[in-house]
Amino acid sequence: MNESVLAxxxxxxxxxxxxxxxxSACAHHVYFPRAFCPHxxxxxxxxxxxxxxxxxxxxxxxxxxPTEGGDLNVSLIDLDEGVRLMSxxxxxxxxxxxxxxxVRAKVVDGLVLFAPADGGSA
Amino acid sequence: MNTRTLRGSCAxxxxxxxxxxETPGFTDLELLAHAAHAAVVDxxxxxxxxxxxxxxxxxxxxxxxxxxxxxxxxxxxxxxxxLGGSSFIAHLLPAIQALEAGRCRHVLVCYGSAQRxxxxxxxxxxxxxxxxxxxxxxxxxxxxxxxxxxALAASRHMYEFGxxxxxxxxxxxxxxxxxxxxxxxxxxxxxxxxxxxxxxMVSDPLSVRDCCLVTDGAGAFxxxxxxxxxxxxxxxxxxxxxxxxxxxxxxxxxxxLTVTAAQQSGADTFAMAGFTPRDIDVVQxxxxxxxxxxxxxxxxxxxxxxxxGAFVSDGRIAxxxxxxxxxxxxxLSCVHPGMYGIFALIEAVRQLRGEAGExxxxxxxxxxxxxxxxxxxxxxxxxxATADAL
Ligand SMILES: [Zn+2]
Numbered sequence: 001m002n003e004s005v006l007a008x009x010x011x012x013x014x015x016x017x018x019x020x021x022x023x024s025a026c027a028h029h030v031y032f033p034r035a036f037c038p039h040x041x042x043x044x045x046x047x048x049x050x051x052x053x054x055x056x057x058x059x060x061x062x063x064x065x066p067t068e069g070g071d072l073n074v075s076l077i078d079l080d081e082g083v084r085l086m087s088x089x090x091x092x093x094x095x096x097x098x099x100x101x102x103v104r105a106k107v108v109d110g111l112v113l114f115a116p117a118d119g120g121s122a
Numbered sequence: 123m124n125t126r127t128l129r130g131s132c133a134x135x136x137x138x139x140x141x142x143x144e145t146p147g148f149t150d151l152e153l154l155a156h157a158a159h160a161a162v163v164d165x166x167x168x169x170x171x172x173x174x175x176x177x178x179x180x181x182x183x184x185x186x187x188x189x190x191x192x193x194x195x196x197x198x199x200x201x202x203x204x205l206g207g208s209s210f211i212a213h214l215l216p217a218i219q220a221l222e223a224g225r226c227r228h229v230l231v232c233y234g235s236a237q238r239x240x241x242x243x244x245x246x247x248x249x250x251x252x253x254x255x256x257x258x259x260x261x262x263x264x265x266x267x268x269x270x271x272x273a274l275a276a277s278r279h280m281y282e283f284g285x286x287x288x289x290x291x292x293x294x295x296x297x298x299x300x301x302x303x304x305x306x307x308x309x310x311x312x313x314x315x316x317x318x319x320x321x322x323m324v325s326d327p328l329s330v331r332d333c334c335l336v337t338d339g340a341g342a343f344x345x346x347x348x349x350x351x352x353x354x355x356x357x358x359x360x361x362x363x364x365x366x367x368x369x370x371x372x373x374x375x376x377x378x379l380t381v382t383a384a385q386q387s388g389a390d391t392f393a394m395a396g397f398t399p400r401d402i403d404v405v406q407x408x409x410x411x412x413x414x415x416x417x418x419x420x421x422x423x424x425x426x427x428x429x430x431g432a433f434v435s436d437g438r439i440a441x442x443x444x445x446x447x448x449x450x451x452x453x454l455s456c457v458h459p460g461m462y463g464i465f466a467l468i469e470a471v472r473q474l475r476g477e478a479g480e481x482x483x484x485x486x487x488x489x490x491x492x493x494x495x496x497x498x499x500x501x502x503x504x505x506x507a508t509a510d511a512l
Binding site: 006 | 263374
């Protein structure tokens with residue numbers, strides 16, 4: 001595959017589609033996207049659609065002035081496929097995000113975000 | 123070559139700091155040059171004796187060249203490896219190998235930064251780094267880096283082990299208590315656990331008092347072969363072990379936020395030195411944030427994983443405590459000009475030479491200095507000792 005995996009992935013996100021990679025040699029899922037498997041070194045990475053569900057692994061509230069956008073959640077989320085990514089949890093106050101919270105992915109303006117899996121007021 | 127054969131083969135013959143705190147008007151290079159010259163003088167050498175150079179900069183990726191040009195050096199050994207704040211401890215083992223191979227006779231390791239006073243401020247350099255060192259899977263979520271990365275690690279440590287904000291505060295309180303004994307420390311006001319707990323939140327659970335200073339400052343040291351060091355004026359401080367480990371760049375790529383690559387760099391360093399944590403008299407850890415001290419005490423084996431919070435409580439690492447940690451006041455209270463690692467090493471040397479004044483740990487014969495770089499990304503550990511502990 002002679003194209004940038006980063007560019008391909010970002011182009012799909014712009015279409016609202018979230019893909020991760022899976023190594024057909026060693027069966028590990030991989031995220032962020034790359035050209036070679038970081039687990040086995042192989043080049044047999046395939047695009048796959050994740051279930052989109054995951055669990056908050058770590059969370060922080062970035063304290064910002066209201067003029068700078070206000071307090072902001074930044075979390076690390078473990079997808080059920082076994083990969084971790086940085087994102088934020090929307091639809092819930094930053095201070096209410098907690099480790100262990102079940103969340104579901106959505107794509108907003110080419111960015112992967114998450115919301116509580118039960119849809120809201122966790 | 124087994125690194126064990128390099129144990130004690132080289133020694134630090136000279137150290138110096140310059141401009142720690144606030145030095146308006148100075149450039150990075152000027153600060154560095156003052157520290158470099160003072161370290162060479164301290165070693166009983168002249169600039170023309172220096173034929174090896176190790177240096178790194180946050181802002182200039184080709185930094186070794188302007189440093190060589192400014193100092194007028196003609197080095198046969200050059201290391202510009204940039205691993206963030208651990209760089210200057212990571213420079214040790216390759217320099218020892220170069221000295222042992224006869225590539226050079228005296229290696230100068232040096233750093234200088236006008237990060238606090240410089241016109242090219244932190245936000246400008248952060249913006250430039252986003253362009254030069256893009257992290258497209260983190261930056262769009264607007265973490266405040268580096269604090270948010272360490273805050274995420276702290277959140278996980280609290281969740282898994284019950285570590286408390288009060289325990290993290292005790293790290294800052296201990297660092298301040300040491301700083302109060304060090305005339306060179308930038309901040310020397312009294313600090314209590316409540317002061318830390320009540321200070322402004324930056325990125326939960328880290329408050330502004332859980333975060334290191336932003337200062338100017340420079341540090342330098344001279345490394346030479348042990349047989350040559352014995353002919354120089356200072357008591358040689360021997361390098362018994364050194365190792366560097368990198369497991370990731372981004373915090374989101376870290377496998378387990380409560381376990382750093384210091385486990386690897388520490389184990390390899392103790393193996394090279396033939397020591398255990400019980401053999402170490404003073405400990406200098408890269409305390410960019412209070413959680414660092416807890417993580418590194420665990421990962422280096424001074425306490426079990428998960429017990430770091432209890433370990434640092436109630437003055438255990440403060441003056442008069444069981445284990446002296448960050449005796450200069452650390453990055454939290456002494457000095458932190460962008461990269462702190464070289465200052466941890468210099469404080470270890472000063473303690474082993476008995477030159478630490480009011481904060482001197484009596485009879486210190488062995489020291490561990492540990493550097494961290496990036497967002498818990500790079501880790502480098504060194505064990506130093508006097509002739510008595512060889
Ligand atoms: Zn694979």
